[in-house]
Amino acid sequence: MSATQSSETTEKPAASGNGERAVPTRGPGPSGGPGLGRGPASFMAGQSTEKALDFKGSGRRFLTLLAPQRLFVIGALLTAAVSVGLSVVGPKVLGNATDLIFSGIVSHDLPAGVTKEEVIAGLRARGDNTIADMFAAMNIVPGQGIDFTAVGRVLMIVLGLYVLASIFSLIQGRLTASIVQRSVFDLREQVEAKFARLPLSYFDRQPRGEVLSRVTNDIDNLAQSLQQTLGQLIASLLTIVGVLTMMFVISPLLALLALVSVPISVFVAAKVGKRAQPQFIKQWRTTGQLNGHIEEMYTGHSLVKVFGRREEAQKTFEEHNETLYNASFRAQFISGLIQPAMMFIGNVNYVLIAVVGALRVSSGSLSLGDVQAFIQYSRQFSQPITQVASMANLLQSGVASAERVFALLDADEQEPDPADPVRQPKVTGKVEFDHVSFRYSPDTPLIEDLSLSVEPGQTVAIVGPTGAGKTTLVNLLMRFYEIDSGRIVLDGVDIADMTREDLRAKTGMVLQDAWLFGGTIAENIAYGAPDATPEKICEAARATHVDRFVRTLPDGYETIIDDEGDNVSAGEKQLITVARAFLAEPAILILDEATSSVDTRTEVLIQRAMNSLRQGRTSFVIAHRLSTIRDADLILVMESGRIVEQGTHTALLDAGGAYARLYAAQFAEAVVEVD
Known part of the structure; x- marks a missing residue:
């Protein structure tokens, strides 16, 4: 079964829902999505117009992606807490080693045989009260040197703490990677499932490159942002809490001094981040526009060259590229200001702590090891603040991409299938249109109060000028679009009471623009009947005269066709799609200019094959060449x-109406061409 987009454009709406407006085509070259039949592709090959106005809301929804992985999140939090806790205790324990070394050096220079109290009393007697206060806070033994055994024991404890912290950090990293990749895996599945629920009109409104950019670039950027920020963010926040606790334990005064930098850092990060946010939004929006333009120009590169529009296409590319460069540069530059600003604030705070700490040591209020530990803590305290601030650009970029993906997930869906659908194991093919009305745009009527009855096995040809509603008629039968009023009945059952899958499984469709996917010729023929045997595939190929050119290929039916089908001619592509419909053996056959790309001799052969295929099947044939x-x-x-008219070929000619005028016009055109 083949389903591809019709080339007619006048039946398409000029406006769309979901808050997206139609805009002129972006540049030279063909545009249009992969949708079936008609939609607003000709009017909406332009830009995506969504804007990220609810950054906080999108950020919260961004975090809800992690909800299904809550057990892994809890595990990551616990391991991060253990890792940070062990790392935070390290400097305090290491300070004990500093105290042992310093006390040992001082004790070695003091005369042996005296007590600590006698040394302090002598210093006070000489008026050295500052040194006496410092010695009073130290554990000194006059005449004894450094206790290397005790120092070694302390260093081994610190080494053990850091080794365990690293192990738990590795576990946390593994859990974080699992959380991110599982969440993105689920998100991709949601997007894929959403595609199945979106109406054809959505794809008609959106350039194909724009949709692909959301599914690839934006999701990849979202994954990268989560991967780089999630684990680091958890560790940084826990580090801030743990370090702050230890700082208050050591010295509340120095801790309060260190906290002065926090509101300043938050203020600077918020101001800079607010200016960077619009640039990230513009960056990813422009990325989608650029991808859409490139995709259009690549798929239509032959037409671009033929009509001499390469320079204009290049100019459009340069404009998009320049816009993307400016937005990306501004976003990265502005957000890059956060880290150096945080480092400057941290360095100023470090100097203040060092000066005040030295005064506290000299007064005996703190030991040298405690000051050393506190300075380490102050660096550990400012570092995660700087890291959290520097993650703002990644988070803003990720949330901007997430919002574009969420806009896709929030798009209006097609009406759901009925909860209790009618199943028809076998249909005869009786089709009725009962007072059907439909319009793409609410302000532009297209089909009004149309009634039609087709008996099983009949071949119904639909003719008329471009934009008359021919392809729309069969698209309504396939439920690619929903009718506004009336009903369409198949074998006495309203098709709205059937599932779309069940309805379309009974229909074969061959459209004017042949669609092939990357794979072998045999796989393309068997697309509508994946369980078909090689014998059945060859039988369908012979019936549609595909076999005659496939046999001339080096690999026969195993010949690989690329995604665009460029290694076979347009007529051969059309023949393959006809063979696909043959093999599917549908109850209803729809042919929309199915022979327009083949030569006259092949058209005659296909027409003969179609006659046998149409036996016992209801067929709808859309044709411009009335001779067919x-x-x-x-x-x-x-x-x-x-x-406006209906009847047989002979009866309509005799009537001398619209059909006779169309037929006469084609005949006259043929005579002129011959002359």
Whole structure:
């Protein structure tokens, strides 16, 4: 079964919902999405217009992505807490080694045989009260040197603490990686499932490159932002809490002094981050626009060259590229100001702590080891603040990308299938349109009060000028779009009471623009019947005259076709899609200019094959070349969404109406071409 987009554009709406407005096509070259039939692709090949106005709301939703991984999150928090706790205790224990070394040096220079109290009393007697106060706070033994055994024991304890902290940090890193990758895995599945629920009109409104950018670039950026910030953010916040606690234990005065830098840091980070946020939003929006333009120019590069629009396409690319460069530069530059500002504030705070700490040591209020530990803590305290601030650019970039993905997930969905659908194991193919009305845009009527009855096995040809509603008619039958009023009935059952999958499983479709995917010719033919045997595939290929050119290929049916099908001709691509419909054996067959890309001889052969295929099946044939539908059981002539004539080829010619005028115009054109 093949389903590709029609080339007609006049039946498409000029506006769209979801808060997105139609804009002119971005640049030269063809545009349009992969959608089936008609939609607003010709009007909406332009830019994405969403804006990130609810940054906090998007940020909270950004974090809800982690909710399904709550057990891993708890594990990451616990391991991070243990790792940070062990790391925080390290400087305090290491300060004991400093005290042992300093006390040993001082004790070695003091005369042996006297007590600590006698030394202090002698210093006070000489008026050296500052040194006496410092010695009073130290554990000195006059005449004894450094106790290296005790120092070694302390260093081994510190080494053990840091080794254990590293082990728990590794475990936390592994858990964080699992959290991020599982969350992004779930997000990609949500996006894929969302695609199945989106109406065709959504893809008609969005340039294909823009949609691809959200699914690839934005999700990848979201994953990268989570990976780089989640683990570090947890560790940094826990480090701030742990270090602050130890700082108050050592010296409340110095701790309060260190806290002075916090509100200053928060103020600076908030101001800079607020200026960087719009630039990140613009960066990722422009990335989607640039990808959309590149995708359009690449898929239509032949037409761009043929019509001499390469320079204009290049100019459009340069404009988008320049905009992206400026937005990216500003975003990175502005957010990059945070870290040096935080480092400056931290260094000033470090100097203040060092000066006040030295005064406290000289007064005997603190030991040298405690001051050393506090200075280490002050660096540990300012470092996570700086890290959290420097993560602002990653977080803003990630949330900007997340918001674009959320906009996709929040897009209006097609009406759900009925809760208790009607199942039809087998259908005969009786189709009725009962007072059907439909319009793409609320202000522009297209099909109004259309009624039609098609008996099983009949071949119905639909003709009319471009934009008359021919392809729209079959798109409504396939439920690619929902009708505004009336109903469409298949074998007495309203198709709205059936699931879309069940309805479409009974239908084969071959459209004007052949669609092939990257794979072998055999796989492309078997797309609508994946369980088909090689014999069945060859049988369908022979019936549609695919076999004759496949046999000339070196690898036969195993020949690989690229994504665009550029290694086979347009006519051969069309033949493969016809073979695909043959193999699916549908109850209803839809042919939308299915033979427009083949030569006259092949068209005759396909028409003969179609005659056998249509036996016992209801067929809808949309054709511009009226010579191909002479044998149709019923010919419908449409104009402006209405059926203005219906009958057989002969009867319509005899009537001398719209069909006769169309036929005469084609005949006259053919005569002119011959002349």
